[in-house]
Amino acid sequence: MNLDRFSSSFDQNRDRIVSQWMELLAFPSISTEPAHHRDCLACAEWLVRHLHSIGFDNARLLQTPGKPVVFAERPGRPGKPVVLFYGHYDVQPVDPVSEWRTPPFTPTLLDGRMRARGAQDNKGQHFYALKALETLIRDDRLQATVKIIIEGEEECGSHGISATMTEWRERLQADLLLITDIAMDGPRTPTITMGLRGLIHLTAELSGPLRDLHSGAHGGVAPNPALELPRLLATLHAxxxxxxxPGFYDGVQPISPEEKVLALSMPFDPELYRRQTGVPPTGGERGRPVAERLGLRPCIDVNGIHAGFDGPGVKTIIPAKARAKLTARLAAGQDPALCLAALEAHLRQHAPEGLTLTIVEKGVGGPGFRLSPQSEWIARAAATLRGMYNTEPTRRWEGASIPVIAGLARVSGAEPLLVGFGLEEDSIHAPNESFALEQFRNGYLYVASLLAGL
Ligand SMILES: [Zn+2]
Structure with missing residues (x-):
C-alpha cells in the first residue's frame, strides 16, 4: 500500500527533512520590507539549489519586475498529466517581535511543532511537497510531468509574477494546478476548497465645502459630506x-443543483458563529444559506468611513469631506473590471447634489473561480484523503481571495486543486507561527500519494 511506504520513507528520513526545512526557514524572506530584499534573493537561490539536488536539473530563477520566481520542470512519460505546483517563499513581517517566544528566524522544533515565521505559510506547506517529489523521483515513481513555480511576493500582492506570467504561457501549460497554501477545517477534517472569490477595491471621497464649516452658520444650508456619504453607501444594497x-451580478455563475446540496450539507452552527464573532450571521442576501453567501455569491463591504471630528467633547462643524473605503468579493464568472466600472457608475449616478464625488483609488485583485463538483482531480484528491483519514473530505467554498491562483489557472489552462494542511492553531501572519510536524507529514503523504497515482 502506497501510504505505508510513504509513511516509512518519511520516518526514515525525518531528521534530514527537518534539518533541511530549518535551513529554508532561517531566511528572513520578508517581501514587503526592502531591508530584507537580499534575504529574499538568498532564499530563492537556496530553493534553486535544493531543487537541483532532488532531481530538477533545470531549476532556475525567472526574473520579474519584483522578486524573482523559482521555476523548475521535470518531464514525465508521454501521455501522462502535467502538474504545476505553486508556492511562495516570502513570509509576513514578524512584529511585534517581543511577543515571539522563540526567535522567528531561528527555527525551533518543540513539542512536535516547528516554530518559525513561515513554518506553515508557506515554507512548511511547499517544502513537504518538494520532499514528496524527492521521494517519488528517487523511487522512480513520478510519471507525470511536474513544473514548480515558487514566487516571492505573495504576502505583498504577487505583483512580479502577475506582471510576467502571461509571457510564460508556454512554459506554464499544465493540466493540474496543485496548491497547498490553504487550511483544513480541523485536524481530523480533510478539506477540499472548491473555489475562491475575486476581489476589487475602491476609495470614494465626497467633498465640496472649502474648509470645515461652522455648523451654526451653515447647518441646514450647506450639504454635509459626512451625512451624505452614508446615504450614498446605503444605495448599494436593497x-x-x-x-x-445595475450590472454588478452580470456573469455570476449559477449554483448547480449539486452545489446547492453540498452547500446545504456544510456544517454551520449559527450560535458558534455568534460566539466567535460577536454577531449573528445575518449579513448579505436574505434567504440564502451561509455557505452560498460566503463562497458562491458576491458581496460589497465598507471597510472604513472617515470624516470630520472624532476628539473628546464637541466641535460644531460641517466637515469639508468624507471618505469611504470599499471592497467587493466576487463570485466565479464575474468580470472584475466590469464590476468595478458598475460600482463606480452607480456611485456617480447617486452622488448628492452640491458635493463632488472623487474616486481616489481603485483596483482589481483578481477574479473568483469555482470548480465543478464532478472534477476528476477532486475525485482523486478525495480518494487520497479518504485513504489517509478514513472519512469523507469536507468540500467548502472559500470566501477569501488568492488572486494569483485565478491568474495562474487562466494562463496555464490548468484546473486548480486546493488542499492544504494548515490549522487555525498555526497562527500564520501572527507572532509564534508554528506548524505541527504531524501536519507536515500529512501534507507529504497527500502529495506523494496523489502524484504517485498519476
Ligand atoms: Zn500568508
Whole structure:
C-alpha cells in the first residue's frame, strides 16, 4: 500500500527533512520590507539549489519586475498529466517581535511543532511537497510531468509574477494546478476548497465645502459630506441585502443543483458563529444559506468611513469631506473590471447634489473561480484523503481571495486543486507561527500519494 511506504520513507528520513526545512526557514524572506530584499534573493537561490539536488536539473530563477520566481520542470512519460505546483517563499513581517517566544528566524522544533515565521505559510506547506517529489523521483515513481513555480511576493500582492506570467504561457501549460497554501477545517477534517472569490477595491471621497464649516452658520444650508456619504453607501444594497448596483451580478455563475446540496450539507452552527464573532450571521442576501453567501455569491463591504471630528467633547462643524473605503468579493464568472466600472457608475449616478464625488483609488485583485463538483482531480484528491483519514473530505467554498491562483489557472489552462494542511492553531501572519510536524507529514503523504497515482 502506497501510504505505508510513504509513511516509512518519511520516518526514515525525518531528521534530514527537518534539518533541511530549518535551513529554508532561517531566511528572513520578508517581501514587503526592502531591508530584507537580499534575504529574499538568498532564499530563492537556496530553493534553486535544493531543487537541483532532488532531481530538477533545470531549476532556475525567472526574473520579474519584483522578486524573482523559482521555476523548475521535470518531464514525465508521454501521455501522462502535467502538474504545476505553486508556492511562495516570502513570509509576513514578524512584529511585534517581543511577543515571539522563540526567535522567528531561528527555527525551533518543540513539542512536535516547528516554530518559525513561515513554518506553515508557506515554507512548511511547499517544502513537504518538494520532499514528496524527492521521494517519488528517487523511487522512480513520478510519471507525470511536474513544473514548480515558487514566487516571492505573495504576502505583498504577487505583483512580479502577475506582471510576467502571461509571457510564460508556454512554459506554464499544465493540466493540474496543485496548491497547498490553504487550511483544513480541523485536524481530523480533510478539506477540499472548491473555489475562491475575486476581489476589487475602491476609495470614494465626497467633498465640496472649502474648509470645515461652522455648523451654526451653515447647518441646514450647506450639504454635509459626512451625512451624505452614508446615504450614498446605503444605495448599494436593497433592503433584502441584494446588491442594487445595475450590472454588478452580470456573469455570476449559477449554483448547480449539486452545489446547492453540498452547500446545504456544510456544517454551520449559527450560535458558534455568534460566539466567535460577536454577531449573528445575518449579513448579505436574505434567504440564502451561509455557505452560498460566503463562497458562491458576491458581496460589497465598507471597510472604513472617515470624516470630520472624532476628539473628546464637541466641535460644531460641517466637515469639508468624507471618505469611504470599499471592497467587493466576487463570485466565479464575474468580470472584475466590469464590476468595478458598475460600482463606480452607480456611485456617480447617486452622488448628492452640491458635493463632488472623487474616486481616489481603485483596483482589481483578481477574479473568483469555482470548480465543478464532478472534477476528476477532486475525485482523486478525495480518494487520497479518504485513504489517509478514513472519512469523507469536507468540500467548502472559500470566501477569501488568492488572486494569483485565478491568474495562474487562466494562463496555464490548468484546473486548480486546493488542499492544504494548515490549522487555525498555526497562527500564520501572527507572532509564534508554528506548524505541527504531524501536519507536515500529512501534507507529504497527500502529495506523494496523489502524484504517485498519476
Ligand atoms: Zn500568508
Amino acid at each position: 433592503r433584502d441585502g441584494v446588491i442594487a448596483v
